[in-house]
Amino acid sequence: MNTIALGKQLLLGLGLVAGGTASYAQFNETEADKFFEISKNLEIYTNVLKELNTFYVDPINPGKMTKTGLDAMLNELDPYTNFITEAEAEQFEMEFNGKYGGVGVVIRTDSNKNIVIAEVKEKSPFDKAGIKPGDILISIDGNMVKGRQEDEVGLLLKGAPGSKIKVSLKNPVTGKEMNKEVAREEILVPSVPYAGYVDNNKQIAYVLLSQFNPNCSKEVRKALDSLKTNANGELKGVVLDLRGNPGGLITEAVNICNLFVDKGQHIVSTKAKHKEWDKQYPTTNEAWDAKIPLTILINASSASASEIVSGALQDIDRAVVIGSKSFGKGLVQVVRPVGYNSRLKVTTAKYYIPSGRCIQALDYTHRNEDGTVAAVPDSLRKEFKTIAGRKVFDGGGIEPDIKIESEYYSLLSSKLMRDYLIFNYATEYYYAHPNISPAKDFKFSDAEYDEFQKWLSTKNFKYETKNEFILDALKKNAEEEKNFDRFKNEYNTLLTKINQEKKQDFINNKNEIKELLSSEIVTRYYYQKGQIENQLNNFNAAIKKAVALMTTEKSEYSKVLQK
Incomplete structure (x- = not known):
């Protein structure tokens, strides 16, 4: 998380230290020792670097060696303290500000080391040029890209807005090559990639906030204003997805x-090494709506500023938090x-939300002997109270008020995605189907799933289950000990059974795989917005619970908040 730069240099606050001249002298002596070190x-x-550069038998790269040394030094601290080189500065600025000069694509490398267009941003330069996901990138300004690292290719695609780039690509289905000249533009990465309604009556507003970039609160407010204006009557609630x-x-x-809260409400405070650097952060404006029912969705990947929002609004009993425990940063x-x-x-600094708790889960100042970092044990987590008196705890992320554990993809689905078979099938499906139904209504049918399985049988797809891995390890150990023949028959019986179960996996995970195919296919026609809309409409337990709390289960909403 980034905040304003420190307002004072280290030595400016020395005269403010309490305790008179003894404390002042002791502080100076300690700091002097550190500065000498x-x-x-x-x-x-x-001197070591100069000696190496002069006398080492082979040429060295001083810049690379210095970066390695700095990274090793910072690894002794926490994973968020990082050295950013001049070469990395542009990428950092892009991530921080949510904008960059480029063509608006995401790329990946396939099994043949081709650079493949994985996603095209709507209305981006590549989208306007008719470039599609699945297209194979051959060259950029005459530079062949096959076999290159993705970050290297990404740098070739980026550049000043207005500058032109010549690319050669190949259609993955027809094999036809094409040449395009594209003008780069400023690409904005929205903090709110989607906002809409998640109930049939258009009365529950939904806002997906993907990151806390500059002015993201204005994006959220703009989305809420639009949803309030276009609602079917009065809005009955808001779902904020973090x-x-x-x-x-x-x-x-x-x-x-x-x-969602009025002016003057304390939200968060930060406590630093020196007291004069501590800061309070109250709200400073009138609320958009301080009364409307509010639910917040979190999971294990909701971190930092996400935890300030969900934790602070939980502490003041303003929102019901739904999902799984947050990251703990x-x-x-x-x-x-x-x-x-x-x-x-x-x-x-560390930050503290209104109840007084800090939700940092890992203590980087006390490492184990092997250098690993342990989470704060439950026995050491302290109890705090919300304004209404509800129990909350520090030291381990935000615990949701209503737990809905995140679902994890099966081994089969994960392998299909990792091998880009879902992606590749969606590419072929797109070229075979000029049109599909609207994003929120599209569902991959059972008949189409059968076709997918037939297609997959031609791709030499293989995956190994956990049982298969264990059985193979057992066989190798037995062969090393020269006693495999004693239970060879039992091994073959188990292997046959495992293979039968693997075939059954396509039936057991049918709905999950269909959902993945639906989501990927919809992206080809309706971009990221359509993909999100499809996912929200077809499968999302947390959102369904949020909607219920603000419509059919209002008494539970009030009970959770003790109102």
Whole structure:
């Protein structure tokens, strides 16, 4: 999470230390010792690097070696304190600001080391040029890309808005090659990729917030305003979906909360190494709607700013939180310039939500002997209270008020996705079907599923179950001990049974695989927005529960919040 830069340099606050001149002198002495150690070790490091550059038998790369050394040093701290090189700065800015100069695609590498277009952003330069998911990228400005790293190809595609790029591609179905000249544009990555209604009466607003970028609260408010205006009568509730949201700006987290609580409500505070760096974050504006029923969806990938929003609104009994326990990141980072356009993203504080709890799950200051970090044990988690007196706990993420555990894909489905067979079938399906039904209504049929299985049988698809892995390990051990023949018959019987069960997997996981195919196919016709709409309409237990709490189960909503 990023906040404002520190307002004071380290030594400016020394005169404010309580306890008189003794404390002042002790503080200065300690800091002087540290600065001497820093100066001494920097000189040693510089001398070692010079000696290596002069005398080492082979040529060295000083920049790469320095980066390796800095990364190793920072690994002793926490995973959020990072050195950002000049080469990485552009990517960092893109992720931070949600915009970049480019052509609006996501790429991947297939099994033949081809660079494949995995996704095309709606109305992007590549979309306008008629480039489709599945197309194989052959060259960029005459540079062949097969076998190159994806990040390297990504850099070739990016550039200043207005600059032109020449690309050669091949259609994956017909094999036809095509040449395109495309002008790069500023590509905006929206913080709100989807907003709509999740009930049949158009009275429950749904907003998906993917990250806390600058001005994301304005995007959310704009979406809510539109949903309120176009609702069938008065809105009866809001679902704010923070699942998979990794966080971002702490100020935007406060602004999001401010949409649902009035001016002057304390949301979060940060506590740093030095007290003068501590900061309080209250709401500063009038609410969008301080009364409307509100539910928030979270999961294990909801982190940082997502946990501020869900945790703060839980602490003040303003929203019902639904889903699974959040990630547990209670640390705040700032970005500091360190010269030559490089930066240091450094953890400077912990944050505390209204009940007084910090939800940081891992204690990086007390590592195990092997260097690993342990989670805060349940026995050490402290109890806090919401405004209404409900029990909440620190040290392990946000516990939802209503638990709906995240569902995980089966081994079969995971393998189909990992081998890009779902993706490849969707590509062929697109070229065979000029039109499909609207995104929210589209469902892959049973007859089409049978066709998919026939198609899959021509692709030499293989996957190994856990039982198969264990049985194979048993066989190898037995062969090493030269006693496999004693239970060879039993082994073959088990192997036959496992293979029968693998065939049954296509029946047991039929609905899941159909959902994946539906989702991927819809993307080809209706882009990311259509994919989200299809997923929401066809399968989402957490959203169904959220809608029920604000329509048919209002008494449960009030009971949870003790209102």
